[in-house]
Amino acid sequence: MAVKKIGRQTIKFSSPPSILTTASIVGPKEGQGPLADYYDEVLEDDLFGEDSWEMAESKLLKEAVTIAISKGKLKIPDIDFMIGGDLLNQLISTTFAARDLELPLYGLYGACSTFTEAISIGAVLLDGGFADKVIATTSSHFSTAERQFRYPLELGNQRSLTSQWTVTGSGAALLTSSGNGPVVTYSTIGKVVDLGITDVNNMGAAMAPAAANTIATHLTDTGRGPEDYDLIITGDLGKYGRDIAVELMKKEGFRIVKNFTDCGIEIFDDKKQDTHAGGSGCGCSAVVFCGFLYRQLILKKIKKLLLVSTGALFSPTSFQQGESIPGIAHAIAVEMKGN
Amino acid sequence: MAVKKIGRQTIKFSSPPSILTTASIVGPKEGQGPLADYYDEVLEDDLFGEDSWEMAESKLLKEAVTIAISKGKLKIPDIDFMIGGDLLNQLISTTFAARDLELPLYGLYGACSTFTEAISIGAVLLDGGFADKVIATTSSHFSTAERQFRYPLELGNQRSLTSQWTVTGSGAALLTSSGNGPVVTYSTIGKVVDLGITDVNNMGAAMAPAAANTIATHLTDTGRGPEDYDLIITGDLGKYGRDIAVELMKKEGFRIVKNFTDCGIEIFDDKKQDTHAGGSGCGCSAVVFCGFLYRQLILKKIKKLLLVSTGALFSPTSFQQGESIPGIAHAIAVEMKGN
Structure with missing residues (x-):
């Protein structure tokens, strides 16, 4: 087959x-x-x-x-x-x-x-x-x-x-299975990546390696470049995690800055809302996608989107036992046809 | 399609x-x-x-x-x-x-x-x-x-x-995707079923309604009868949960006694091993299937098996808040061809 x-x-x-x-x-x-x-x-x-x-x-x-x-x-x-x-x-x-x-x-x-x-x-x-x-x-x-x-x-x-x-x-x-909405064209399933982060107040750093790995793998697997997407958006790296991911991707040969942001950065106004590094949680990329991003796809303001939800596999139990915090990230490409 | x-x-x-x-x-x-x-x-x-x-x-x-x-x-x-x-x-x-x-x-x-x-x-x-x-x-x-x-x-x-x-x-x-081993022919995905059990020391009772629901749904969906399987085996109902499941299936019109058992019952000798109602855990149906049952399939002593792993969605947090313990069960039919 x-x-x-x-x-x-x-x-x-x-x-x-x-x-x-x-x-x-x-x-x-x-x-x-x-x-x-x-x-x-x-x-x-x-x-x-x-x-x-x-x-x-x-x-x-x-x-x-x-x-x-x-x-x-x-x-x-x-x-x-x-x-x-x-x-x-x-x-x-x-x-x-x-x-x-x-x-x-x-x-x-x-x-x-x-x-x-x-x-x-x-x-x-x-x-x-x-x-x-x-x-x-x-x-x-x-x-x-x-x-x-x-x-x-x-x-x-x-x-x-x-x-x-x-x-x-x-x-x-x-x-x-059929319909006029935006379509899911690709899915890149992430590996668990762990660069040894042990700071429970810096989840962005724990997730950034997994995000960079999944994005780089996605681009390599599909033969696409970052510029093929109108937007590449991670789940909840926050502003520090985003910067780390940019650096890590650069090491893998991908310069992604212009069309790259993070749902956790976009969802709050950190200056007014006192949210520090940004939003996080399973709900973060879900509501940003289901609200703002989906609307941009329907309006065709975004036609090719790579959404990369990012997870810190933080366990209070293993952390107390001295283990680090691994991360995982899965990507989906969502595309809207037509002009 | x-x-x-x-x-x-x-x-x-x-x-x-x-x-x-x-x-x-x-x-x-x-x-x-x-x-x-x-x-x-x-x-x-x-x-x-x-x-x-x-x-x-x-x-x-x-x-x-x-x-x-x-x-x-x-x-x-x-x-x-x-x-x-x-x-x-x-x-x-x-x-x-x-x-x-x-x-x-x-x-x-x-x-x-x-x-x-x-x-x-x-x-x-x-x-x-x-x-x-x-x-x-x-x-x-x-x-x-x-x-x-x-x-x-x-x-x-x-x-x-x-x-x-x-x-x-x-x-x-x-x-x-191909091979000479036993094959997975059907999969019945369970619903979350909750009959209001609140006894944390009786997980079998919490899971039995979900097991009975999934087995009855599987038989209805496939048009098969219990007798079409050499063995129907649940994950970890234990001996009390098993009896409840038998009663609940009877109410749904299925008499399943003869060829029905539970991995949690089979894995221990409760008289000698002091394991009370039986074994449980994610590993229970996994090791019983991957050990004993798989061997029986290879030897063709069992040719049609319905494995129904059963989960009690027990959360200490929601339990302390007065919520009951829902259950879920997923079934797979595994079949070995030949005489």
């Missing part, structure tokens, strides 16, 4: 699946950021009417999925598979939402890289003829992430300047 | 991928169990030469992957994708192993259902023409699971009779 894999880590879709609709819903802080106009919903209160932030995050994900499906004029049972994950242990945001939605679930964990991992598996299911409609989704929440990964918020710890602000939000993308 | 999905939740593979080789490696206790003869390796010490149980678990997974690949007379770079996960937060067993193996990774989380989820995605990648060789793997470790999900082992807590013993072990299956 003709293998649709090219190079070492890249899948080329023979019938590129369409992203029919997207939905994004964010917390109050994200709603005050520069991309505010592009979200479907902005919460007034990050508890979203729930008793815990965890259940609020799960409700965000359920809401994003529901909006994306209804925008496609479909009903929940029309969807073949739900594919997704979140940052919380045992994926409680995703699994409690999947329970209520009653959809068959492929649960994923790739830290903040999960959004593009979900799009990749969704596109594989569609292009391979295993499904006709799938929903890919992730979420994160500032308050659930802080208390799981760092300290109780009540402690009021000071945040270092390299620290990032976990995005409260969820994005969902409805993928179909 | 002809959709390879049948019924509500089932994929039918058009060119069923082959399970070329498997490997299994277990801890000392598992090595004293009834299936001891079928493992590739039995550890003398569950620290496996490492400083922590977590790093020992990661080494188990890496070792299982390495053995499975070498049995196939292949080298690690011959593998297109690694697909897998484990029970530990942030999948540290899997991601640290993937870092060392330098393989592109699809990280999954489905609690103890992850093994069949990995086989499902692996078979999708192969049957869809996206890869030629993939490795599907999971692991678990008694000591890492106890301290993450329950209590420090040093406390010496008494174990209730419905509690299960997390298997220390890892299994890996090397799947190829």
Whole structure:
């Protein structure tokens, strides 16, 4: 059989699946950021009417999925598979939402890289003829992430300047085997890369090597150059991680500066919003893609996009045991046809 | 395009991928169990030469992957994708192993259902023409699971009779698009099912509804009856969960008793080994499949197998917030041709 894999880590879709609709819903802080106009919903209160932030995050994900499906004029049972994950242990945001939605679930964990991992598996299911409609989704929440990964918020710890602000939000993308939306043409699956970073307040540095590796591999596998994309955008490297990634790519022979940015940089105005290095979390690249970027694709302001969600595989357990923080990044190429 | 999905939740593979080789490696206790003869390796010490149980678990997974690949007379770079996960937060067993193996990774989380989820995605990648060789793997470790999900082992807590013993072990299956091994013919992706169980010492009860739902859906989707399988085996319901699943399936119109058992029941001799309700963990169905069951398929003592790995989506966080414990189960049909 003709293998649709090219190079070492890249899948080329023979019938590129369409992203029919997207939905994004964010917390109050994200709603005050520069991309505010592009979200479907902005919460007034990050508890979203729930008793815990965890259940609020799960409700965000359920809401994003529901909006994306209804925008496609479909009903929940029309969807073949739900594919997704979140940052919380045992994926409680995703699994409690999947329970209520009653959809068959492929649960994923790739830290903040999960959004593009979900799009990749969704596109594989569609292009391979295993499904006709799938929903890919992730979420994160500032308050659930802080208390799981760092300290109780009540402690009021000071945040270092390299620290990032976990995005409260969820994005969902409805993928179909045919349609007029932007299409997923390539997917480059990342390796776990670890340059020995042990600073838990500098996730950007932990993820930058994986991002650089995946982008360089994608360009090598596809024979494309950085200039073939209108925009190459990473998930949540933040401003320090972005600079490290630029340097690392230069060492691999790719000069990527002009058309390269990061969802974590774009989502907040760090001067006004005190978010330090930028946004982060599974929800970061999800809401930036499902809000702002998807709109640019529909308007054909961006015609070729490389989205590279980036994950720091930070475990408080292994970190306390003296291990470093590895990273992983998965890329998807999304393209819009026509003038 | 002809959709390879049948019924509500089932994929039918058009060119069923082959399970070329498997490997299994277990801890000392598992090595004293009834299936001891079928493992590739039995550890003398569950620290496996490492400083922590977590790093020992990661080494188990890496070792299982390495053995499975070498049995196939292949080298690690011959593998297109690694697909897998484990029970530990942030999948540290899997991601640290993937870092060392330098393989592109699809990280999954489905609690103890992850093994069949990995086989499902692996078979999708192969049957869809996206890869030629993939490795599907999971692991678990008694000591890492106890301290993450329950209590420090040093406390010496008494174990209730419905509690299960997390298997220390890892299994890996090397799947190829063609070959003479047993083939994966169907995959039924489970929904998250929750009947409101809140007893953290009775995971079998939490998982049984999902297992019954997936098996009933599989039989309905495929038009098969329980008697079409030589064996239907769940992942880690244990003896109480198994009985609940039998009752629940009866309510759905399926009488499954004779050819139905559970990996968690088979892996230990509960009378001699004091394992109470049975084995559990991501590694349980993985090592029972990669050891005993795979051998029975090769010997054609079992020709049609339905493996249903079962996961309790137990989160200490959501549990402390008063939430119940949902379950999920994914099924794969594995068949061996010839007399």
